[in-house]
Structure formats: structure tokens, C-alpha cells
Amino acid sequence: xxxxxKTNLFLNKKVDPKHYRHFVNKVPMVLHCHHYSTLxxxxxxxxxxxxxxxxxxxEAIYPILENYYKDNNIERIDDKxxxxxxxxxxxxxxxxxxxxxxxxxxxxxLLRSHLDEGWIKKFGxxxxxxxxxxSGFIAAMFEVIxxxxxxxxxxxxxxxxxxxxxxxxxxxxxx
Amino acid sequence: xxxxxxxxxxxxxxxxxxGNDNGLIEGFGVLVNQMPTTFWNNFAEKLVSKVDPGLIxxxxxxxxxxxxxxxxxTGYGIITSDEWNAVVKPMIEKAPEDILYGAFAVFTAWxxxxxxxxxxxxxxxxxxxAYDYYESDPVKFGRLExxxxxxLRGISAAFMDLAYGGPYDKTGKKGLKTFTCKQTxxxxxxxxxxxxxxxxxxxxxxQY
Numbered sequence: 001x002x003x004x005x006k007t008n009l010f011l012n013k014k015v016d017p018k019h020y021r022h023f024v025n026k027v028p029m030v031l032h033c034h035h036y037s038t039l040x041x042x043x044x045x046x047x048x049x050x051x052x053x054x055x056x057x058x059e060a061i062y063p064i065l066e067n068y069y070k071d072n073n074i075e076r077i078d079d080k081x082x083x084x085x086x087x088x089x090x091x092x093x094x095x096x097x098x099x100x101x102x103x104x105x106x107x108x109x110l111l112r113s114h115l116d117e118g119w120i121k122k123f124g125x126x127x128x129x130x131x132x133x134x135s136g137f138i139a140a141m142f143e144v145i146x147x148x149x150x151x152x153x154x155x156x157x158x159x160x161x162x163x164x165x166x167x168x169x170x171x172x173x174x175x
Numbered sequence: 176x177x178x179x180x181x182x183x184x185x186x187x188x189x190x191x192x193x194g195n196d197n198g199l200i201e202g203f204g205v206l207v208n209q210m211p212t213t214f215w216n217n218f219a220e221k222l223v224s225k226v227d228p229g230l231i232x233x234x235x236x237x238x239x240x241x242x243x244x245x246x247x248x249t250g251y252g253i254i255t256s257d258e259w260n261a262v263v264k265p266m267i268e269k270a271p272e273d274i275l276y277g278a279f280a281v282f283t284a285w286x287x288x289x290x291x292x293x294x295x296x297x298x299x300x301x302x303x304x305a306y307d308y309y310e311s312d313p314v315k316f317g318r319l320e321x322x323x324x325x326x327l328r329g330i331s332a333a334f335m336d337l338a339y340g341g342p343y344d345k346t347g348k349k350g351l352k353t354f355t356c357k358q359t360x361x362x363x364x365x366x367x368x369x370x371x372x373x374x375x376x377x378x379x380x381x382q383y
Contacts, residue, residue: 015188015286019307022188022286028212030286030309031192033205033249036326039241040218047234049222056217057210064211089198092208096198112197118206133214 007079009086010072024090025071027064034118041115041130042123050132057136058143058150061087065144077101077145084141093134103146106172108138113168116161129160131168142172151175177268178276180283180291186262187284203252212309219325220313235325239356242329243336247351250334251343253281271338272297278334279303288327290369298339303331305369311362322361324369331371332356352376 014023022029044053065084074080081098088096094113100106110116115131139153152175159169192209194200200207219238226234253259254274263277276292283289288308295301310324332354337343340353353376360370 011193013191019289020184020188020283020286021289021307021309022209024209028286028309028312029209030212030215031207031209032215033203033207033245033252035205035248036241036245037208039237039244040215043222043234043237043241044218046237047222047226049225052221052225053218056221057214059217060211060214089194091210092192092194092198092200092206093210094194094198095196112199114199114206114208117199121206 007074007082009083009090011090025064025068029091034114035122037115037133038119038122038130041119041132044132045130053132054136054139054155055151057133058139058153059136061137061140062144062150065140069144080145081141084137084145088134088137093137096134096138098141101142101145101172104174106138106142106170108141108170108172110134110161110168110170113161116168119162125164126160126162128163129157129168130162131157131160134168135170138170138172148174177266178263178273178280179266180276180280183263183266183277183280184284187258187281188286190258190284203249203256205249205252207249212312215326216310216313219310219323223323231321235321238325239329242326243333243352244329244347245326246330246333247336247343247347248345250278250330250337254278254337275301275334275338278337282330282334287330288324288369290327290371299375301331301335301373303327303371303373305362305371308362308369311369314363318365319361319363322358322364322369324358324361324363324371327369328356328358328371331373335373 012025044050085096092114095111097109115133135155139155142153154173156171158171159165161168223234267273279292288305290303290305293302293304335354340350344350354373355376356371356373358371360366
């Protein structure tokens with residue numbers, strides 16, 4: 001019987017000595033807080049431009065995962081999922097659990113969530129799902145794992161921590 | 176000035192940050208995230224370029240506001256943190272001015288911008304120069320007519336709020352937005368550096 005050994009995310013962190021920019025696996029990253037992420041989300045909601053927020057995250061995450069899998073010869077889907085979940089947590093976005101992935105659909109749960117918990121801290125509970133940042137991450141993960149182009153996944157948050165659920169549930173389909 | 180900017184940057188840029196077992200980064204009184212700079216830039220640029228021209232000012236105001244609230248609350252968390260107490264606090268001789276100089280060193284250490292205060296009139300006015308900042312990255316060719324360092328504007332104003340706006344108020348109802356910031360130069364506009372002028376909110380720059 002095959003024994004699956006959990007892959008560990010490799011993070012090469014560097015600080016540019018000239019301007020002090022922070023790089024993780026050659027990608028410029030920056031620290032921000034839940035005030036910033038929730039206010040960006042609120043702005044997207046108010047402007048009815050949630051899709052812009054989702055796509056911005058999807059487009060930022062897609063090359064990170066794609067390059068990571070390629071550079072580290074990650075080929076097994078279990079490993080790809082594990083790396084994506086660890087990246088999500090490394091970024092402080094919460095605890096993600098991938099329930100299933102096929103070529104045309106997926107179900108992903110968030111057991112903890114930076115954005116939802118930050119939203120509740122700042123604004124209290126809300127009457128609709130708000131986690132378009134996680135949705136973008138999940139879209140990118142689904143697309144990269146399935147060798148699909150960006151902007152081909154549709155992610156819907158069907159259960160929301162910000163609305164009061166214990167865990168968030170995201171369903172993925174394709175265009 | 177007793178603040179050793181380089182020492183602060185060297186010490187605090189090495190802080191390791193990563194999510195805990197729950198994938199959350201809890202510190203400085205807030206939930207922290209670390210995401211690619213392209214995400215923040217993409218959203219701001221796409222939104223501003225997409226909205227009706229009559230709504231650009233309002234959209235930019237809200238982007239600056241996000242930085243302002245972030246800077247106020249996280250800034251307070253930083254200047255009351257163990258890391259601050261260990262590295263920066265021993266250098267402080269004159270408060271709140273030295274705190275401000277130290278805060279901008281931390282600002283640089285965290286990768287927000289390579290920036291420093293070049294002029295400070297206590298309780299009235301501050302000029303900040305940024306020699307490198309991620310918000311200027313989207314421009315690959317040519318220059319913008321409108322500067323776009325929204326986060327830097329918001330955070331610069333927030334740090335003046337913390338220094339001279341009265342006691343910290345976690346609700347943000349008092350103390351926050353007693354100062355406002357205008358960006359007068361930008362790398363994204365073809366200038367050699369970004370310049371940010373912070374004044375009292377009623378002193379003529381409008382809300383921002």
C-alpha cells in the first residue's frame with residue numbers, strides 16, 4: 001500500500017538589501033493587516049466589483065503556484081493540493097481544506113479565515129459572503145492543478161463564516 | 176536625532192512571519208496577512224481605471240482610507256509591540272518626534288516603501304520621501320498623470336494621527352483622520368522619488 005508522505009512547502013525568503021523589499025520564492029510580498037484587506041473587500045462590494053478583487057487575487061496566485069510546482073517537480077495532485085493549502089496558511093489567509101477536485105469541479109472548505117474573522121472583528125457579521133480573496137486563491141489553485149488557463153474557473157462561496165457559519169464552503173465549476 | 180534608522184531596518188526586516196496552525200498571523204493587535212504586491216496593485220489599478228471618471232476621486236479616497244485605517248491600527252500595534260520595545264524604544268529621546276522617525280524606519284523594514292521623513296514641523300506638517308515603493312510597480316512604460324501611492328498616503332497621515340492626534344482610539348472615531356496627506360511627486364509619474372505632504376486635516380488639502 002502506498003504511503004503518502006506530506007510534502008512541505010519550501011520558502012526561500014529574501015530581503016532586498018538596497019530597498020528592503022521582501023521576496024518569497026522570488027515573488028515580492030508585503031505585510032498588511034485585516035483593516036486593509038477588509039476595507040479593500042468593502043470597497044469591492046460597494047462598487048459592485050467583487051469580480052475585480054477575485055480576479056486580482058487569481059492572477060497573482062496563478063503564477064506562484066504554477067512556478068512552484070514546476071521549479072520543485074511537484075507532479076502528484078495530493079502534493080499540489082498540500083502545497084496550495086500550506087501557501088494559503090503561510091500568507092495568513094487561514095486554514096484551507098480541499099474536499100475534492102476533478103477536472104470540472106471542486107469543493108473547498110475554510111476552517112479558519114483571515115478575511116472573515118477580520119471582517120467580523122471590524123464590522124460584525126454580514127448578510128452575504130465576502131471572501132473574494134480566498135475565492136481568487138481557490139480559482140488559481142483549481143486552474144493550475146488542472147492545467148487550465150487563468151480565468152476559466154467559477155468560484156462561488158456557498159457558506160460563509162462572515163454570515164455566521166462555522167466553516168466556509170466554496171464550490172468550483174468551469175466556464 | 177537619536178534614531179538609528181539603519182539599525183532599526185536591519186533588525187526588523189529580519190522578522191520571520193508565517194501563519195500559525197490555524198493559518199492566521201496574529202500580531203500587533205491585528206490579523207496580519209502577507210500577499211503578493213501584485214494582488215494589491217492589480218486591484219487598485221483595475222478598479223480606478225474601470226470606474227466612471229466622475230467616481231475616480233471617490234474610489235481613490237477609499238483606497239487611501241484603507242491605508243489610513245491600516246496605518247493607524249497596525250501602526251499603534253507596532254509602536255507598542257515587544258519588537259519595538261526591544262529595538263526602537265531605547266533610542267527614543269524626544270517623543271513623539273523620535274517615535275515618528277522610528278515608525279518610518281519600521282515602515283521601510285516591513286517592505287512597504289523605502290522612505291523617510293525629510294521635514295517635520297511638530298504637530299503641523301511632515302514631508303516624506305519614498306525612493307522605492309511597490310505601488311509604483313504597475314507602470315512599465317511612460318508615466319501616470321495621477322499618482323497612485325494610495326497606501327503610502329494613508330499610512331503617512333495615520334502615523335501623524337498617532338503622533339499628534341490624541342490618545343489612540345481603537346474604534347477609530349477619535350484620533351483617526353486628524354491629518355491628511357497629498358502625494359506631490361511619484362516614481363509612477365516620472366519623478367525620481369515619491370513625495371508625500373501631511374498636514375492637519377483642516378489645513379487645505381480637503382479630506383485627502
